Amino acid sequence: MAERPSIAEDVKREVRRRCGFGCVLCGSPIYQYDHMHDWALGGAHDAENLTLLCASHHEEKTKKLLPVGKVRQANATPFNRSRESSPVHALHYFGDSFEVILGSLKFTQRLNSEGACSLINVNSETLLGLRLEEGNLLVTLKLYDAQGSPLVLITENELTYKTASWDVEFVGRALTIREGERKIQARVGFGPPRLLNLQRGIFMHRGLRMEISSDGVRVPDHNISLHGGLWTGVYGHGLVAYDKHHGGENFDDAFMIMPVDE
Template sequence: MREIRAKIEAAIKREVRQRCGFGCVVCGKPFYEYDHINEYSKVKEHEADNLTLLCPDHHAEKTRGLRSADQVRDANAAPFNRRMGSSSPYRLAYGGTVSKVSIGSNSFVQTMGSISEPLVLNGEPLVRVRTESGNLLVSARLFDASGAVILTIDDNELKYDTGIWDVEFVSDRLIVREAHRKILAKIVFSPPDSITVERAHFSHEGLSVQVTAREILYRTKRGKLSISGNSVLDIPYPRGVVLTDENHELGSLPAAINVPVRVG
């Protein structure tokens, strides 16, 4: 019978993120999983001092016995990003005063410290960016073409379907594949201030879009339409592209691009 665990409290996660320098303690990658240094099956609780951040590769090494708890404990005592000053080459401890998110050639520039929701479907933010202690934290839900969730990023914490063929970092890119040479999603990180969604599927309550490097594509009764080439600056628009079908109400937050979609 599978063990049911209580969720790790948000305050504990925040403490662990800040202590670990917002990245894997071994290599500094900014997308990570929370690891119990002494296994949860033994301690039966979530304590900040026993939690650390590991990227999927180093977490898998520990799970398979290729990296010992003592080795992880040593890395946790001197996290990579704390030693180096920032993660490299995945440097999400961004400097400067602004952050820029691009989705399908649509760019949204926000003052650091504000919350940005560049893509919203039927009232649900599917891409969200905020800062904490000067670090950029990304939240997103990625889908396959059928509308099933394949990967979730929650304040840079990766959670994904174990049936995915491959999830990896290549240079400055997070790439999700469903088969050899078949990419489902690609997110590119460009220090010191930019994130670009080059390829992805997003879906919520009957409304779906596909992102390519050039555009955001969606279907209506008139066929396939696209949104591309927009550039939006700052605070008046906490939301970027908002698509809403006839079964949902338009949200109250200001949006740069508000698109009513008739899918029925």
């Protein structure tokens, strides 16, 4: 028997966009590519014959508990296409310590006595935070596009993403959002129970912008940057950036403060 060829990347991207970047029945971002007309029966790798199903719905279809006709109906009106954001996907973080990678920087620590760390704080808003509650490590993350619209939101381990993006891809443990071919807006790798790997993203609040890239962290409009390193300790705040209108708080427990002049 001939080995099944891989699905072309441009075909997979076309299928993802048509399906709203999630299972057409429930919207789950953890999906598999399904041949509505089975490959074994002559179904092609064409975009028109492919759809996205989560593992549960894919298994139901394989066992003939989910009729192909219902899959085709859902493929014509995918769950996520009528929604601005994906449904909530639960992340499984727990324990009293964390490791966060921000480009070329790595932060690792046990949580402080209050059980929380505001790792990225921009103009007095926590945009990446971690806290401990009853043994659960709760992660909150807010990433934006260049215009200030939310791309990725995690609210205490509940993940959603914007469905109107040019492309959203969840492969393995990494969520990637693109604004065009080879133009990555955000990429987040998940490694529960304690690791979060933010390879690219924009934090923004009240006109101030902080960027994460492979080089590290920078505040581009004010020529402030931080490159490389492993940082350990106990901090109530990690990286804090603020302008003169939002600098009234006490950040004595911060790893690094980045005040700007305007």
